[in-house]
Amino acid sequence: MSQKIAIIGSGFLGLTLALRLVESGAKVTVFESAPEIGGLASAWQIGDVVWDKHYHVTLLSDSYTRKIVEEIGLGDEFDWVETKTGFYTDGKLVSMSNSLEFLRFPPLDLISKFRLGGTIFYASRVKDWKALEKISVEDWLAKLSGKKTFEKMWKPLLKAKLGEAYKETSAAFIWATIQRMYAARNSGLKKEMFGYVRGGYARVLEKFGAHLAEKGVKIRLNSRVEKIEKFENKVIISTAENVESYKAQVMLNALQNYSEITVRSVTSTAKSSEFDSVILTCPSNVAAKIVPQLSGEEKQKLENIKYQGIVCASVLLKKSLSDFYVTNITDDVPFTGIIEMSALVEKSEFGGNALVYLPKYVAPDDELFEKTDGEIEEIFLDKLEKMYSHFSRTDVLAFKISRVRQVFPIPTLDYSQNLPPVKTSLENVFVVNSAQITNGTLNVNETIQLAEKFFENYLKH
Numbered sequence: 001m002s003q004k005i006a007i008i009g010s011g012f013l014g015l016t017l018a019l020r021l022v023e024s025g026a027k028v029t030v031f032e033s034a035p036e037i038g039g040l041a042s043a044w045q046i047g048d049v050v051w052d053k054h055y056h057v058t059l060l061s062d063s064y065t066r067k068i069v070e071e072i073g074l075g076d077e078f079d080w081v082e083t084k085t086g087f088y089t090d091g092k093l094v095s096m097s098n099s100l101e102f103l104r105f106p107p108l109d110l111i112s113k114f115r116l117g118g119t120i121f122y123a124s125r126v127k128d129w130k131a132l133e134k135i136s137v138e139d140w141l142a143k144l145s146g147k148k149t150f151e152k153m154w155k156p157l158l159k160a161k162l163g164e165a166y167k168e169t170s171a172a173f174i175w176a177t178i179q180r181m182y183a184a185r186n187s188g189l190k191k192e193m194f195g196y197v198r199g200g201y202a203r204v205l206e207k208f209g210a211h212l213a214e215k216g217v218k219i220r221l222n223s224r225v226e227k228i229e230k231f232e233n234k235v236i237i238s239t240a241e242n243v244e245s246y247k248a249q250v251m252l253n254a255l256q257n258y259s260e261i262t263v264r265s266v267t268s269t270a271k272s273s274e275f276d277s278v279i280l281t282c283p284s285n286v287a288a289k290i291v292p293q294l295s296g297e298e299k300q301k302l303e304n305i306k307y308q309g310i311v312c313a314s315v316l317l318k319k320s321l322s323d324f325y326v327t328n329i330t331d332d333v334p335f336t337g338i339i340e341m342s343a344l345v346e347k348s349e350f351g352g353n354a355l356v357y358l359p360k361y362v363a364p365d366d367e368l369f370e371k372t373d374g375e376i377e378e379i380f381l382d383k384l385e386k387m388y389s390h391f392s393r394t395d396v397l398a399f400k401i402s403r404v405r406q407v408f409p410i411p412t413l414d415y416s417q418n419l420p421p422v423k424t425s426l427e428n429v430f431v432v433n434s435a436q437i438t439n440g441t442l443n444v445n446e447t448i449q450l451a452e453k454f455f456e457n458y459l460k461h
């Protein structure tokens with residue numbers, strides 16, 4: 001393939017497509033608005049530590065992720081660890097890491113526990129996920145587990161991830177979540193084994209970026225694509241490149257009274273380049289906005305996809321909170337759960353400290369996005385102090401907040417029936433993103449699988 005192809009977005013979807021396309025002979029350019037590659041899987045600095053902006057684990061069954069990590073030369077760098085799960089319920093922290101602990105689980109009576117266990121087992125056996133897209137998750141779970149268990153267990157967990165949108169969500173959502181939970185256990189070992197690459201995603205992405213550069217892929221960072229237009233056989237991509245450095249130049253010029261030069265500098269920030277094809281991997285609403293020639297119906301379908309966002313704090317602590325990797329929460333607290341990365345990853349990776357994530361999943365227009373870092377830190381730490389008697393604010397070495405308004409699409413009723421096709425009405429303009437994951441949860445393995453299948457079906461000639 002001798003085509004010039006542009007990819008919008010350097011998350012795992014864009015990077016995997018770039019790899020497959022360059023291997024097939026295409027000339028590939030990746031446009032990324034952020035200053036680094038990786039999107040949701042990118043890393044950042046928390047105090048003295050560099051680790052994932054959002055907690056990530058790999059399962060033994062994540063064959064697509066493991067294959068890519070192998071291809072870029074880090075296959076031997078996985079550590080696999082058996083983890084524990086906790087539950088914070090009725091103001092108490094309890095372990096729920098095995099069947100015996102499940103039977104002892106305080107907030108439910110024995111019959112409710114059997115119904116809950118039966119629901120999970122039944123969901124793990126269901127094959128026809130499309131039928132589940134027709135039933136609301138609330139109705140399905142209440143029918144299988146009983147109204148009482150739904151109110152006590154399922155509803156708080158659903159609300160934690162989906163907010164009030166749980167009411168519009170189909171049963172396929174919980175089916176996909178349970179399928180992934182079973183995949184973690186059913187990889188031959190019958191234990192829940194989680195893995196990570198030593199050095200975290202920072203290391204994986206550094207290697208992936210270098211691997212692509214070696215093969216000739218051009219990656220343009222700080223390049224937000226503002227408009228994509230078809231002109232005759234070509235795709236014209238316009239970016240607002242280096243706006244920040246131009247802004248700095250503008251300010252400098254203003255200080256030096258060179259205002260005329262300033263104006264010319266600002267207009268020259270927009271750059272256009274020409275390609276044969278473009279693949280957009282950004283969120284659907286962004287795609288609808290930046291491709292004005294799409295039909296009204298296509299734009300409507302893209303905009304109809306409702307996203308859930310996240311405000312996620314990375315907290316570096318002198319001491320651990322617990323030995324649970326995940327602590328699920330059924331009480332009303334300001335975060336969705338607690339993920340203690342240092343219960344999985346060697347503490348030496350964190351300079352001997354503990355790394356904890358406090359995620360809060362929220363709608364893209366939630367008021368939490370408007371709060372300052374200081375306000376969020378105060379709300380979150382205040383609750384942590386109430387939850388853990390051994391926790392003190394003096395243990396906090398660093399507290400950093402990530403905000404993303406479009407993380408995953410809400411799987412509403414008949415979700416897969418209403419998706420726009422990846423091939424748009426504009427020839428050689430494709431939109432493929434996580435909204436196309438119809439029978440799985442959002443994870444790197446599903447993302448890479450989506451890229452591989454899209455490449456096989458639409459690009460490989």
Ligand SMILES: Cc1cc2nc3c(=O)[nH]c(=O)nc-3n(C[C@H](O)[C@H](O)[C@H](O)COP(=O)(O)OP(=O)(O)OC[C@H]3O[C@@H](n4cnc5c(N)ncnc54)[C@H](O)[C@@H]3O)c2cc1C
Pocket residue numbers: 008009010011012013014031032033034037038039040041054055056057058223224225226281282283286290310312359407433434442443444445447
């Ligand atoms: C809190 C959290 C926890 C997670 N935990 C796990 C886990 O444990 N295990 C796991 O496997 N997965 C996990 N995931 C999921 C995983 O991160 C995603 O599956 C994956 O990163 C999605 O990749 P993507 O390429 O589809 O999207 P993204 O990573 O969102 O990439 C899209 C890219 O497009 C860029 N972009 C958008 N608009 C433009 C534009 N106009 N111009 C140029 N660039 C643009 C963005 O900056 C971004 O880099 C987690 C995600 C989150 C948020």
